[in-house]
Amino acid sequence: MAEPMVERVVMTADEIRRALVRLSHEILERNRGSTDLLLVGLRTRGIPLAMRLQRYLAEFGGGAVALGRLDPTLYRDDLDRRQPRVEPTAIPGAVDGRRVVLVDDVLFTGRTVRAALDALVDLGRPAAVQLAVLVDRGHRELPIRADYVGKNLPTSRQERVTVRLREVDGRDEVVLVSPARSPSGAL
Amino acid sequence: MSTPATPTLTDLEHTAQPAGQGVPAPLPVAPPAPESGWPGRQHVLDLDDFSAAEIEYVLATADAMKEVLRRPIKHAPALRGVTVVTLFYEVSTRTRVSFELAAKHLGADVVNITATASSVMKGESLLDTAHTLRALGADILVMRHSEAGAPYLVAEHVACRVINAGDGWHAHPTQALLDLYTVRERLGRIAGLRVVIVGDILHSRVARSAIWGFLRLGAAVTLCGPPTLLPAGALPWPVEVSYDLDRALAGADVVMALRLQRERQRAGLLPSLAEYVRRYGLTRERLARACPDALVMHPGPMNEGVEIMPEVAYGAQSVIADQVTNGVAVRMALLYLLGRHAA
Numbered sequence A: 001m002a003e004p005m006v007e008r009v010v011m012t013a014d015e016i017r018r019a020l021v022r023l024s025h026e027i028l029e030r031n032r033g034s035t036d037l038l039l040v041g042l043r044t045r046g047i048p049l050a051m052r053l054q055r056y057l058a059e060f061g062g063g064a065v066a067l068g069r070l071d072p073t074l075y076r077d078d079l080d081r082r083q084p085r086v087e088p089t090a091i092p093g094a095v096d097g098r099r100v101v102l103v104d105d106v107l108f109t110g111r112t113v114r115a116a117l118d119a120l121v122d123l124g125r126p127a128a129v130q131l132a133v134l135v136d137r138g139h140r141e142l143p144i145r146a147d148y149v150g151k152n153l154p155t156s157r158q159e160r161v162t163v164r165l166r167e168v169d170g171r172d173e174v175v176l177v178s179p180a181r182s183p184s185g186a187l
Numbered sequence B: 001m002s003t004p005a006t007p008t009l010t011d012l013e014h015t016a017q018p019a020g021q022g023v024p025a026p027l028p029v030a031p032p033a034p035e036s037g038w039p040g041r042q043h044v045l046d047l048d049d050f051s052a053a054e055i056e057y058v059l060a061t062a063d064a065m066k067e068v069l070r071r072p073i074k075h076a077p078a079l080r081g082v083t084v085v086t087l088f089y090e091v092s093t094r095t096r097v098s099f100e101l102a103a104k105h106l107g108a109d110v111v112n113i114t115a116t117a118s119s120v121m122k123g124e125s126l127l128d129t130a131h132t133l134r135a136l137g138a139d140i141l142v143m144r145h146s147e148a149g150a151p152y153l154v155a156e157h158v159a160c161r162v163i164n165a166g167d168g169w170h171a172h173p174t175q176a177l178l179d180l181y182t183v184r185e186r187l188g189r190i191a192g193l194r195v196v197i198v199g200d201i202l203h204s205r206v207a208r209s210a211i212w213g214f215l216r217l218g219a220a221v222t223l224c225g226p227p228t229l230l231p232a233g234a235l236p237w238p239v240e241v242s243y244d245l246d247r248a249l250a251g252a253d254v255v256m257a258l259r260l261q262r263e264r265q266r267a268g269l270l271p272s273l274a275e276y277v278r279r280y281g282l283t284r285e286r287l288a289r290a291c292p293d294a295l296v297m298h299p300g301p302m303n304e305g306v307e308i309m310p311e312v313a314y315g316a317q318s319v320i321a322d323q324v325t326n327g328v329a330v331r332m333a334l335l336y337l338l339g340r341h342a343a
Helices: A013-030 A046-062 A111-123 B052-070 B094-105 B126-135 B150-157 B173-187 B205-216 B245-249 B273-280 B320-338
Strands: A005-011 A037-042 A066-070 A099-107 A128-136 A148-152 A160-164 A173-179 B083-088 B109-114 B140-145 B161-167 B194-198 B220-224 B240-242 B254-257 B295-297
Touching (some): A013 A128, A013 A148, A037 A046, A046 A066, A046 A128, A066 A111, A099 A160, A111 A128, B052 B094, B052 B205, B094 B109, B126 B140, B126 B150, B140 B150, B150 B161, B161 B173, B161 B320, B173 B205, B194 B205, B205 B220, B295 B320
Parallel strands (some): A037 A066, A037 A099, A128 A148, B140 B161, B194 B220, B194 B254, B254 B295
Antiparallel strands (some): A005 A173
């Protein structure tokens, strides 16, 4: 192992839930309802987040919103360095003319979203594409921003943001993992 | 709260949340999968050195590739800038075209070479040809050769990634992987299945690779054919051997018929073609001895009316067309996994 790291919880289960509730309201408000809306979760943790948003949208009067999942791996710009596992993409119906909300856990460099946008336009021509993320940790390397942000989290590049979700990890929390000697990692 | 009429992901649908419950159902996606199912393999020469986990990893990757094949525009740019050369010293339709399409669907540059239209005719050696192709920029060499072991020689001496597309009687690993993919797609599993491979096992690279693959994933394999067309002596695999197709088929889940090459009869290995057909041809009556939903497979090209009857080859239980389609997805998976770094 390299140097020791410490974890600090930056979002509790309750805060995650409240953030998603707020995002759902924002999505309904911005799109004036949920007509033609299509939620697309980015693997891995964007998928359960999209499922939760789908449920909240239904609860808040948005009706039944379609849900798909997308793996942008084949569109990554770093495949010359590694070949990550690829998972199937599955979008119900055509993308054409729909208002697509991409859902991911953490927005960092923006490269995953860039790849996802390329993947999406290969599938059709959406009427609009929006981006919802649970955490925006900054450090963008591309001109990409989120339309809906659960929490803006200032970080250093040496830190890691880990999102844990019940469906995948058994519990809900967002933690900031920092090198033990860095000031923000101090408890 | 429920979402009956929504076009939802079918596999997410049956975990639809119970109304009013705060607890979501478990997610049907695999939990964060280990990224390490593929141990940095450089070449695909046979299946004998593949672990079960590695085979499963290829099949899972092929699942993702199959989604790309279902799109109106069958293209994803994962291999942009990669040069794939198919070097075929033997004739082929489906395997060569399948590799070419697989590489093109992933955005690679593809060059096809057949021995008869290259400097091979001027006496250039295999290694010289391969070195030349590497110098021309080939990253991945897909090769078929009539001599067993030829791809191993190239893999050892040339700084390319090598995929064996068939070498002599020895191996045809991509065919075996597409067979496994097709069976798993139709029957949902491989483990515990009874697989009968019937025909000219002795000269079949398809059979040799398929046996490794099916055994590794836990199927039971029976080889069936006339004694002259079965490998002599102790076999390297724990398989059953039968000379009686009717008996071998009882309870079979998968029946794979192999191509009978006519020259085998001229070589004196068969008394007569008619007798072969009578004893080993896959007819509808024979197939009825297998499980009711048994799959019929054939690696192609078929001799209809010899090893397989047309009504079986194009019948409800046949997955021969699926094999061809799935071959593209499996080869896309392998090309993607071998990747773009020069070896």
